[in-house]
Amino acid sequence: MIPPPPGLTVADLDEAVRYAAASIGYVTDPHPEHPDGWPIAWGDPNKALDVRPITLTGDGTVTDAMVAGYLAKYSTKGTEVTGHSSRRLDPSIIRLYADPNGTHTERLVQAAWDLGEHWESLRRWAHMLGFGGHFLTKARRYSVTFAALRDARVIYRRTEAHKARTTTKTALTVKTTLTPKQP
Numbered sequence: 001m002i003p004p005p006p007g008l009t010v011a012d013l014d015e016a017v018r019y020a021a022a023s024i025g026y027v028t029d030p031h032p033e034h035p036d037g038w039p040i041a042w043g044d045p046n047k048a049l050d051v052r053p054i055t056l057t058g059d060g061t062v063t064d065a066m067v068a069g070y071l072a073k074y075s076t077k078g079t080e081v082t083g084h085s086s087r088r089l090d091p092s093i094i095r096l097y098a099d100p101n102g103t104h105t106e107r108l109v110q111a112a113w114d115l116g117e118h119w120e121s122l123r124r125w126a127h128m129l130g131f132g133g134h135f136l137t138k139a140r141r142y143s144v145t146f147a148a149l150r151d152a153r154v155i156y157r158r159t160e161a162h163k164a165r166t167t168t169k170t171a172l173t174v175k176t177t178l179t180p181k182q183p
Contacts, residue, residue: 010053017051032101089113089127098126
């Protein structure tokens with residue numbers, strides 16, 4: 001991992017995040033349901049922004065483990081609540097999920113399908129709104145790899161399974177030992 005430039009502090013990062021959140025925004029093109037377009041910004045400008053430093057030592061209010069858990073929770077949520085299906089779409093069912101005048105999700109599916117006339121991969125991934133890659137970027141030098149996570153999960157599961165077998169054997173042994181003798 002590359003260290004930050006000398007002199008860069010947590011306060012500098014806090015200020016940069018607050019500045020970006022306050023100054024970066026976009027308004028979409030007009031739509032029949034929203035003639036002025038939809039504003040897209042980082043949160044509600046009328047609410048306080050909650051910026052907290054992340055510690056790697058586990059002694060701050062927000063630790064790296066807490067952030068990993070939060071990201072895992074929200075990055076694996078499904079899209080079913082939006083009425084969208086996660087299965088691949090084909091010409092026989094595309095009209096069930098795509099509509100150029102429909103909901104935001106239906107418009108995104110339609111756009112991916114239409115653009116797929118020129119780029120085949122977009123049509124293949126229309127059910128994912130045209131995105132066929134990983135939902136999460138990762139780099140060996142910066143973060144943990146999926147292979148390392150899989151290996152850790154295998155070790156954890158095997159350890160837990162071994163504990164369960166050992167506990168069961170111990171319980172059976174104790175139960176057998178406590179059986180009263182018959183006269």
